[in-house]
Amino acid sequence: MNKIYYFTGTGNSLQIANDLNEKLSQCSVHKIAKYSGEKIDTKTLGIVFPVYYWGLPLVICDFLCKLDVSENTYIYAIANYGGLPGKALDQCEHILKEKGLKLSAGFLINMPGNYIFGYGAKSKKVQEKLFEKESKRIVDIYDCVKTRKESKIEKSHAVIDRLFYNSFYKHINEFHEADKYFTVDNNCIGCGLCAERCPVDNITMVKGKPSWNHHCELCASCIQSCPNKAIDYKGKTKKRKRYLNPNVKL
Ligand SMILES: Cc1cc2nc3c(=O)[nH]c(=O)nc-3n(C[C@H](O)[C@H](O)[C@H](O)COP(=O)(O)O)c2cc1C
Ligand code: SF4
Ligand code: SF4
Known part of the structure; x- marks a missing residue:
């Protein structure tokens, strides 16, 4: 097996x-x-x-x-x-x-x-x-x-x-809490896809909007999956082209 x-x-x-x-x-x-x-x-x-x-x-x-x-x-x-x-x-x-x-x-x-x-x-x-x-x-x-x-x-x-490993890997310990930098704007339609796709169940829908629970892996799934680009990170990602692997169903 x-x-x-x-x-x-x-x-x-x-x-x-x-x-x-x-x-x-x-x-x-x-x-x-x-x-x-x-x-x-x-x-x-x-x-x-x-x-x-x-x-x-x-x-x-x-x-x-x-x-x-x-x-x-x-x-x-x-x-x-x-x-x-x-x-x-x-x-x-x-x-x-x-x-x-x-x-x-x-x-x-x-x-x-x-x-x-x-x-x-x-x-x-x-x-x-x-x-x-x-x-x-x-x-x-x-x-x-x-x-x-x-x-x-x-x-x-x-x-x-x-x-790079020696200089930056230590910052991985900040990942769980890094979800505090996610924001969601009025384009959110409350579809819940971000929560559904989070691989570590770190998102709860509260009053129709995602809320992050601070055990994030920073995997990018929520921000990349939102159909309306309603999620942003540190005010930097709004205009960036999203990526999801086209060969699998998440
Ligand atoms: C938080 C984060 C950190 C990353 N760090 C690296 C890195 O150090 N080196 C690299 O080559 N790619 C890095 N990547 C890119 C991913 O390793 C790469 O796109 C990977 O194929 C994503 O796999 P997945 O689709 O299974 O999540 C990073 C991606 C994320 C979200
Ligand atoms: S995927 Fe986007 S539109 Fe859907 S609930 Fe999450 S933030 Fe809102
Ligand atoms: S970045 Fe990944 S682990 Fe963190 S909340 Fe979004 S989907 Fe979940």
Whole structure:
């Protein structure tokens, strides 16, 4: 049996999980945010997630700390990123090692960036090129996972990646509370999609408007999903082009 656990804000990680799931036999896909520490009984375990601030999202650190699998489970990770992958896979390997588990393979996939807090969506053409590359990478990953091959943990060799990780990753600890910078304007029609899509149930609808509950992952799903662009962050994102992965249903 094969299991894939994923966390996603805007669908890139879900696309990767789904594409691999289609190839592997007897495989199932599960949400990381719903995991509460129960024993996972599986021959291979895939962990798919986005890179945040050149490292692991908080929800992934939490998942890895709670993870309960037998020692002989073949564990591999797929980190996807918009520009610079930093040290997310090294971090993943380190946390597993501390628990006496081994990361047998680690893959990096460049996907369209969704960091609306800094930039808008890439053009459709650029997105298509990245999706083409993704499908080729899935074939390589499948070849490795199906034979449970020990493989290298892929790394960025750019010095800037390590520098950025060392300088900025510490700010990940501010993410849970960063939702205080979200605002909602009169274009909100109270549809509730932002709350429905939040992968960590951090939004409650109050009098027909979203209200954030301060356990945010800053995954960008709410702001990217709003059909009326009614959500803004720090007054900076109103005019930015939104991004949602077009190949999955969130
Ligand atoms: C809060 C946040 C931080 C991010 N930090 C990085 C980063 O350090 N390096 C990078 O290459 N991409 C970064 N990204 C982009 C995502 O890793 C990338 O778009 C990923 O494919 C999104 O996956 P998802 O659609 O599954 O959420 C960041 C995105 C967000 C929302
Ligand atoms: S998705 Fe947008 S329009 Fe719908 S409730 Fe949320 S903020 Fe309002
Ligand atoms: S509140 Fe918005 S940014 Fe925060 S985790 Fe939920 S969907 Fe993501």
